Amino acid sequence: MSSKKVLFEGVIVGFESPPGYSDPALFIQGSINNETASFYLLIPREKHNEYMRLGVGQMISGRGVIVSTEPLIIKLIGDEE
Numbered sequence: 572m573s574s575k576k577v578l579f580e581g582v583i584v585g586f587e588s589p590p591g592y593s594d595p596a597l598f599i600q601g602s603i604n605n606e607t608a609s610f611y612l613l614i615p616r617e618k619h620n621e622y623m624r625l626g627v628g629q630m631i632s633g634r635g636v637i638v639s640t641e642p643l644i645i646k647l648i649g650d651e652e
Contacts, residue, residue, distance in 0.1 A: 595619035
């Protein structure tokens with residue numbers, strides 16, 4: 572799949588990497604481009620550690636790139652991209 576940029580938001584419900592990935596990830600229930608979705612969000616380790624300290628139930632939103640559709644995986648991107 573081509574890397575498609577999306578806007579996402581949701582609630583962190585878990586701290587698990589998607590199958591076949593070792594990168595730090597969050598499991599999110601929320602929306603992508605205003606459509607309801609559950610997805611993995613790949614994030615930098617320092618952000619992952621910060622969210623782990625805060626725990627589940629935290630809201631998160633931002634921009635990302637779809638890297639997989641089965642399972643649905645989004646990689647967080649910065650404002651510079």
